[in-house]
Amino acid sequence: MSDVYASRRALLRDQCAAAGSASALITRPANVRYLAGACPAGAALLVGPAEDVLFATDTPTGEPEEGRLDEHLRVAVLTTPGGDPAVAGADLAVTGGADSLAVEEHHLTVARHRALHSVAPRLRLADLGLSVEQQRLVKDEEEIACLRIAAEISDQALGELLESILVGRTERHLALELERRLVDHGADGPAFPTSVGTGPHSGRSRHRPTDRRVEEGDFLSVCLGANYRGYRCEIGRTFVIGTTPADWQIELYDLVFAAQRAGREALVPGAPYRAVDHAARSILDSAGHGEALSPWTGHGVGLEIDEDPQLAPTAMGKLDACVPVTVEPGVHLPGRGGVRIDDTLVVRPEADGGPELLTITTKELLAL
Amino acid sequence: MSDVYASRRALLRDQCAAAGSASALITRPANVRYLAGACPAGAALLVGPAEDVLFATDTPTGEPEEGRLDEHLRVAVLTTPGGDPAVAGADLAVTGGADSLAVEEHHLTVARHRALHSVAPRLRLADLGLSVEQQRLVKDEEEIACLRIAAEISDQALGELLESILVGRTERHLALELERRLVDHGADGPAFPTSVGTGPHSGRSRHRPTDRRVEEGDFLSVCLGANYRGYRCEIGRTFVIGTTPADWQIELYDLVFAAQRAGREALVPGAPYRAVDHAARSILDSAGHGEALSPWTGHGVGLEIDEDPQLAPTAMGKLDACVPVTVEPGVHLPGRGGVRIDDTLVVRPEADGGPELLTITTKELLAL
Structure with a gap:
């Protein structure tokens, strides 16, 4: 199945690039699961120009309800209690040199959007819209x-x-x-x-x-x-x-x-x-x-x-x-x-x- | 119990007024239930300067899981399929003369926030923050x-x-x-x-x-x-x-x-x-x-x-x-x-x- 997830992410990466964003941050759980094979509670997936990383607050358990994570995907577990995986994703996007990040405005709250903006003020936050939902159809x-x-x-x-x-x-x-x-x-x-x-x-x-x-x-x-x-x-x-x-x-x-x-x-x-x-x-x-x-x-x-x-x-x-x-x-x-x-x-x-x-x-x- | 809900809403109204907003729009389900007695799926509660209104997409059923709605509260059921109760709430706030509306930025998505802004462009959207959560403590x-x-x-x-x-x-x-x-x-x-x-x-x-x-x-x-x-x-x-x-x-x-x-x-x-x-x-x-x-x-x-x-x-x-x-x-x-x-x-x-x-x-x- 790993190839399936990688090619789903490649398709998304191409769509984003065409719309002017080199990277995307996925937070809607069903979309994360679709692209990564699993979605630990609260996880966020960064689909970057080079590397894709799943940010989670806890080590994924690998249990059936959570799904089986794409083994080729890098997982980063937050060490700060109360940290937001989406914010960590935006932070990495900036470190990786991205100047624009597409986010799921129909899922991200206003407060989290602000937190992303404040950790990476020079990153332009675009709207990914329902791209992943369309892909899932x-x-x-x-x-x-x-x-x-x-x-x-x-x-x-x-x-x-x-x-x-x-x-x-x-x-x-x-x-x-x-x-x-x-x-x-x-x-x-x-x-x-x-x-x-x-x-x-x-x-x-x-x-x-x-x-x-x-x-x-x-x-x-x-x-x-x-x-x-x-x-x-x-x-x-x-x-x-x-x-x-x-x-x-x-x-x-x-x-x-x-x-x-x-x-x-x-x-x-x-x-x-x-x-x-x-x-x-x-x-x-x-x-x-x-x-x-x-x-x-x-x-x-x-x-x-x-x-x-x-x-x-x-x-x-x-x-x-x-x-x-x-x-x-x-x-x-x-x-x-x-x-x-x-x-x-x-x-x-x-x-x-x-x-x-x-x-x-x-x-x-x-x-x- | 009705007096309980009315006095919870009165407390919130006072807090909002002190922070410069004459009205508040509550969307987080547990907060709606706390202030209205019940929360039909997707409902939004407008706590206005004069009147409070619960906006829902369907007539509340009155079943135990939904809670028992404060009978003194006005309920407005949306007639447009796919309509957003929060948008209807913002619309009524403007009609009622409000110039500022406090919303739950930690619950409202960026997309819904935009929709509120576009239905009522002259309404200033403030952040209610965790006021209701604090009241629930x-x-x-x-x-x-x-x-x-x-x-x-x-x-x-x-x-x-x-x-x-x-x-x-x-x-x-x-x-x-x-x-x-x-x-x-x-x-x-x-x-x-x-x-x-x-x-x-x-x-x-x-x-x-x-x-x-x-x-x-x-x-x-x-x-x-x-x-x-x-x-x-x-x-x-x-x-x-x-x-x-x-x-x-x-x-x-x-x-x-x-x-x-x-x-x-x-x-x-x-x-x-x-x-x-x-x-x-x-x-x-x-x-x-x-x-x-x-x-x-x-x-x-x-x-x-x-x-x-x-x-x-x-x-x-x-x-x-x-x-x-x-x-x-x-x-x-x-x-x-x-x-x-x-x-x-x-x-x-x-x-x-x-x-x-x-x-x-x-x-x-x-x-x-």
Whole structure:
């Protein structure tokens, strides 16, 4: 993997040079991990004209959650307690003769920016913008392999839950059990806080589990995902509790299912982000649910659970091959509950069989 | 509680006015929660000369994890997708006639600061600094009551673990089980990622659980804490697995115990932060463990698990009554493991009985 990190940094170095900065200072943790293989808490990565150095407050532990650091990268551990790795990076950039340093203004605080300026007053601080985030958008096959495993783990955890007795258990307990099962199956941890919504809570996006217990006749919405080697995926399903779903439940489920399928089918290289959103949204909209919908129907995943692109009505840009995204429309009827169906897929050209579905748990309406 | 939030905001307003700003914009989540009772994700609080307004991207849900919003506070939900509550706050400040706005430069990113400036170019943006963090340092009795419950929950979760069979179980599983038990006993969630270290991992600060299994003869270090109504506490204990601890284990345990007791006994109103650190550190230092020690031996707790004060050799300042802190010295011997003992206490005057110990699980060396 070491070559991968070195070539990612080389690409960034070229972009910076073209924009007039010989060096860049990366502080956003997911970006540091992308370029260095790991991100110890608070670390900063200097991508210099000659040498790249990772500044950290502590010796990296090499544990799975932290990632595996590129072994060819020099690591400098700060010796001053309370020291800021970003400031140390700026200091080295100056010592190395740089006159301009690109920083992540969307991550660096005003106070740290000032500290950089005061340690290196003659260094021009430019804005790197979202260069690294842009680079992270299209995944290589090794990254997709991690996402595939993350999805497999998520499917397993969800599958086991479905075999257990659910009535009478609380949302919180179901969520904790799912997270335990993710780890049992090899996840480094949950990719995000697991969401379990029962009855009137079902169908809500990012619902935080409460002490409400599963009851007969409820809709049960579950959204979970594994973090595997830093890569995070997402799966969401809605079930009905008891033997026979009510008519309104079947109707609503079929509607959301149709919207989600339309969104999945719109995932082709070159499709505008908003066309994918529109494919799913318009079906819910024409059924009269437009008002209450989430502002997006999907988003990119990778080293962060919520990264570019955003599949939303005003999003600018077009899908590329090898971009993993979620498709997750849902409808929530206040007081009654609702349905949300969420998959992680990788955009692929039609010649390769179209979008690759990573989360393969059935989307039939199961009565549990 | 509503009066509490209003008077916290009034105090802040007075401080700002004295520093020349008629209004302040709070973005750091724990600070928003402290002043408004709750902090929906991404919310920003405008403390204006006349009116205070909470800006959010979504209607607050009123769920426990989010906190309970001060019902007298006006809430403005943004209607533009992708809008920034902080920008909306700056916009309202200008409309209301403010010419200066104090912002949290230690939290606001450079990019958001620019966005504020561009929506309100004639508004002078000042630095609020750590005003709210300073105000949060000394806790009122209602806050301490929450911490007391959080500590009780943590003691219960730990106590139950000790009654179960430990040999053969992995660090990850023990950590997950502890987190489940915290929630069982009424926590809103864990206060921080639970740390379980066995054998060579024991005694390490903030060790992330691995798949290593508990073995006979191991030291087992556990550090956990509950989040109760937003307030977070911490307890850490080290046990030995098997019938008889080895001599080096007893010696090391006694040493760390003596250091931790010295730290606890140094917790009196008026004591310099560094004196508390020194009390614990010097004992480990004279036994030859100085090199490998953490840069701090304790820290404040409250709405965040790691807040001011820091008990460290170079920390400036003195303890006040009603400041809750951890005392958590530890020694880790590479390859062998070590001991860490961690309590949460509230500083109290001697007339009131001295420091109030919140985490009451025994600190004898238990052989499990």
